Amino acid sequence: MYVGHGRCACAGITMGKVLHIKTPEVVDSVRTSKTVEEELNLFESALLKAQAELDSLIDKARAEIGAEQAEIFEIHRMMLDDPDIGDNIRERIKQGGINAADAAIAVGREQAQEFEQLDDDYMRERAADIKDVTSRIARIVRGGEAVTLTESVVIVADDLQPSQTVAMDRSKILGFVLRKGTQNSHASILARTMNIPLIINAKLPKSLEGEGAAASDDEDCLDLDGKFMGVNAVTGTFYVEPDEATIAKLQQEKDVFDQQRIRQLALRGQPGISKSGHRILTFANIGQVDDVEQVLENDGEGIGLFRSEFLYLGRSTPPTEEEQFKAYAKVASTMNGKVVIIRTLDIGADKKVDYFNLPEEENPAMGVRALRICLMQPDIFKTQLRAIYRAAARGNIAMMFPMVTRLSEVEEAKAICQEVEAELKAEGQEYAVPKIGIMIETPAAAILSAQLAQHVDFFSVGTNDLTQYTTACDRQNQNLGKFYDPHHEAVLELLRLIARNAHAAGIAAGICGELAADPELTDLFVEMGYDELSVSPGAILALRERIRASTAQCQSELTNARVHLGEIIKHR
Numbered sequence: 001m002y003v004g005h006g007r008c009a010c011a012g013i014t015m016g017k018v019l020h021i022k023t024p025e026v027v028d029s030v031r032t033s034k035t036v037e038e039e040l041n042l043f044e045s046a047l048l049k050a051q052a053e054l055d056s057l058i059d060k061a062r063a064e065i066g067a068e069q070a071e072i073f074e075i076h077r078m079m080l081d082d083p084d085i086g087d088n089i090r091e092r093i094k095q096g097g098i099n100a101a102d103a104a105i106a107v108g109r110e111q112a113q114e115f116e117q118l119d120d121d122y123m124r125e126r127a128a129d130i131k132d133v134t135s136r137i138a139r140i141v142r143g144g145e146a147v148t149l150t151e152s153v154v155i156v157a158d159d160l161q162p163s164q165t166v167a168m169d170r171s172k173i174l175g176f177v178l179r180k181g182t183q184n185s186h187a188s189i190l191a192r193t194m195n196i197p198l199i200i201n202a203k204l205p206k207s208l209e210g211e212g213a214a215a216s217d218d219e220d221c222l223d224l225d226g227k228f229m230g231v232n233a234v235t236g237t238f239y240v241e242p243d244e245a246t247i248a249k250l251q252q253e254k255d256v257f258d259q260q261r262i263r264q265l266a267l268r269g270q271p272g273i274s275k276s277g278h279r280i281l282t283f284a285n286i287g288q289v290d291d292v293e294q295v296l297e298n299d300g301e302g303i304g305l306f307r308s309e310f311l312y313l314g315r316s317t318p319p320t321e322e323e324q325f326k327a328y329a330k331v332a333s334t335m336n337g338k339v340v341i342i343r344t345l346d347i348g349a350d351k352k353v354d355y356f357n358l359p360e361e362e363n364p365a366m367g368v369r370a371l372r373i374c375l376m377q378p379d380i381f382k383t384q385l386r387a388i389y390r391a392a393a394r395g396n397i398a399m400m401f402p403m404v405t406r407l408s409e410v411e412e413a414k415a416i417c418q419e420v421e422a423e424l425k426a427e428g429q430e431y432a433v434p435k436i437g438i439m440i441e442t443p444a445a446a447i448l449s450a451q452l453a454q455h456v457d458f459f460s461v462g463t464n465d466l467t468q469y470t471t472a473c474d475r476q477n478q479n480l481g482k483f484y485d486p487h488h489e490a491v492l493e494l495l496r497l498i499a500r501n502a503h504a505a506g507i508a509a510g511i512c513g514e515l516a517a518d519p520e521l522t523d524l525f526v527e528m529g530y531d532e533l534s535v536s537p538g539a540i541l542a543l544r545e546r547i548r549a550s551t552a553q554c555q556s557e558l559t560n561a562r563v564h565l566g567e568i569i570k571h572r
């Protein structure tokens, strides 16, 4: 059995036989044996057929998923008539002796690349539409039919085009597992509209030998056609050829999920108030700008942790101030007034980048990471702070520092914030000063939380690291088993202390580590008086349901009447 992971873009649990749709290869060098005239004729008749296909797809989409979603295909229909595409394909056929299908794909690829480089999100999305339209033409030229589903399947692909998604018979699609994809791509939006479980950025297997091995991004993955797959698009996990025990466990999780989901969706718009009257805000953790769609879908009341370091990973230079500003401003404007807490750079430990020139470390989890890097290399920090301050003028943004161990670090960081503010002011830039909180994720910070609370606007507990450092268990080490225990009495004692000290100083306390979603602890968090819990978007409504069912009595409460973190962040 191979166990793979990806990001959940539409929650659900499913299993079944795989239909693996492969992306057609473009082999520009293959020359056609037909004459230019013959290839041109093939193209023109494919164009007519594509127009007819799209006309009926527009009708199907309007009837099945609504007029608004059908607009995508109206755009495709217009693109077919666009001389920029058609003439370019004709030109390519005439010059190159290339066959009509490859000419269409090559033109699609080139034009899409131009769109992909544009700044505007809307225009970038058009790249997928161009590829969709040109590969439709190519498929028709090659004599292929649109994918017709004859049985229920889990669809595995590199990426999906929106028209492929809609053209398939919805009742036969069990789920999607895509190697690429983004939360905001049309295929993702359509999957959510049709409520089909979807995992994107899936690490597909290179082999199934033993426990299997994942293919890296540029490696070919195994052909999974016909294999059996289990998909848990709540946790983002999928299983190729699962064993019987895994199938039974998945089936159980599916039954529970389906029942729960129906109940939980009715909780959208309802607050998380316990039976004893304690209100807990249910926020979301995100790592990328497009995760916000899932937050809104699940009625997140705010973003409790935006892991900004994901903007820094997987590239050869750090993101510029402008790139970061755009990302933060986009999240804030999409959240439309709800608070967005940006956690400043938390590079280090398992999140590595080459361009900061950090030394190799024996114990990176205890090394130069997070706020330590920012204080040692203030220029890096300043670029991010400038972007955050500027974006704060566009929406409700707060920020917090990770890996704090003592007050002097907070003071140093705040001094840099003041320098940044002075610079922005002198430049006449538009900015706002965000609320400043800290993560409590080291035992040192937890023990000193009474003192630290006098100097910040809120606390957010990082239970993943707090457990690691309190129990002396590397969170990456799979051999530690029961020893890495987030329910360890010492961790829970620290959690109680942190909430008490926050409230004594009149500031709010939240949790953004994985423990926030643990249903076994919701009662305890109500009792401790936590004000906010931040979890992955798909877990928000389940958490809210747990809070509403809790009869625990809150013993450390800041105030009963809180509606918005912006109001409760500081009561001093």
Ligand code: PEP
Pocket (backbone or CB within 6 Å): 305, 307, 346, 441, 461, 462, 463, 464, 465, 466, 512, 513, 514
């Ligand atoms: C944590 O440590 O609990 C936390 C939320 O931060 P991360 O998991 O990103 O280290």
Ligand code: MG
Pocket (backbone or CB within 6 Å): 402, 441, 462, 464, 465
């Ligand atoms: Mg952490």
